Amino acid sequence: MKNNQLVNKVAIVTGTSSGIGRAIAIELSQKGASVVLASRDKDKITQLESEIIEAGGKALVVPTDVTDEDQCKNLIAKTVSEFGGLDILVNNAGLSMRACFHDVELSVLKRVMDTNFWGTVYCTKYALPHILESKGVVVGISSISGVTPLPGRTGYVASKHALDGFLETLRVENLDNNIQVLVVHPGFTTSNIRRSALTKSGSSQIDTPLDELKLMPAEKVAKIVVKGIIKRKREINLTVKGKLAIWVSRAFPSLAERLIYKEMKSEVGAPF
Numbered sequence: 001m002k003n004n005q006l007v008n009k010v011a012i013v014t015g016t017s018s019g020i021g022r023a024i025a026i027e028l029s030q031k032g033a034s035v036v037l038a039s040r041d042k043d044k045i046t047q048l049e050s051e052i053i054e055a056g057g058k059a060l061v062v063p064t065d066v067t068d069e070d071q072c073k074n075l076i077a078k079t080v081s082e083f084g085g086l087d088i089l090v091n092n093a094g095l096s097m098r099a100c101f102h103d104v105e106l107s108v109l110k111r112v113m114d115t116n117f118w119g120t121v122y123c124t125k126y127a128l129p130h131i132l133e134s135k136g137v138v139v140g141i142s143s144i145s146g147v148t149p150l151p152g153r154t155g156y157v158a159s160k161h162a163l164d165g166f167l168e169t170l171r172v173e174n175l176d177n178n179i180q181v182l183v184v185h186p187g188f189t190t191s192n193i194r195r196s197a198l199t200k201s202g203s204s205q206i207d208t209p210l211d212e213l214k215l216m217p218a219e220k221v222a223k224i225v226v227k228g229i230i231k232r233k234r235e236i237n238l239t240v241k242g243k244l245a246i247w248v249s250r251a252f253p254s255l256a257e258r259l260i261y262k263e264m265k266s267e268v269g270a271p272f
């Protein structure tokens, strides 16, 4: 693939301080896009900005908490005032949880929903007029659990199902407007998501139950996502296990429930 396919394109990526978002920002920049880096940890995204600029790319830091509508509005406004428009919005910022519904404090579900669902809604709302003008792309980094159940993560799964429904309907509403809406369902990917996941009382779980280095690398996810943006795809499902889970869930839902339950129950520290 040529390296300049996104020259003159302006991209916002939320959740760029680690994992998949960081890798997508680097990949977009390597394809020539100017990249706006948006997450709460200013030091980490400023460091990433330096790395991108040193490598010859263009980047802008806009520290943003996506749960705050005004900060999302400001993110879009700063991007447009700095670069003159917006072509690609990658809604990637995300937070997970791990607790059974009968144990969990409801504030945990609200925080997860505010980040994964409302964060995407706020950014997309203020970005859409510019995306319509540029005939650009709205990307949502959902999850395999945007399609399937995942026990111990009711709030996370609900937020990702909501995200899927929101983005799929946005796509249909804009069928005549020439914009692209890409929904990505990653499988297990090496990142910080399990360490920052909320416990039943809302603290971070800190440990990951998985061997992170055996999962799909975030850089591989990023390459596939950016290729999907360039090829104007509508959906990407990742990892062999993830694709299989989606297929079985759609074709044989009762069987999928049993298989997913068994698999997740065998996880270290499973809460059910």
Ligand SMILES: NC(=O)c1ccc[n+]([C@@H]2O[C@H](COP(=O)([O-])OP(=O)(O)OC[C@H]3O[C@@H](n4cnc5c(N)ncnc54)[C@H](OP(=O)(O)O)[C@@H]3O)[C@@H](O)[C@H]2O)c1
Pocket (backbone or CB within 6 Å): 014, 015, 016, 017, 018, 019, 020, 021, 038, 039, 040, 041, 042, 064, 065, 066, 067, 092, 093, 094, 095, 115, 116, 141, 142, 143, 144, 185, 186, 187, 188, 189, 190, 191, 192, 193, 194, 196, 218
């Ligand atoms: N890794 C996986 O196995 C996997 C699988 C399926 C889907 N996903 C999805 O992939 C996306 C990226 O996650 P990841 O795996 O790369 O996890 P990660 O390494 O924990 O990265 C999450 C990013 O989201 C940002 N974030 C969290 N809350 C935020 C907020 N309120 N405002 C702005 N940014 C916020 C974090 O930055 P700050 O803390 O600096 O704000 C961080 O940069 C998520 O939507 C996740 O649900 C991941």
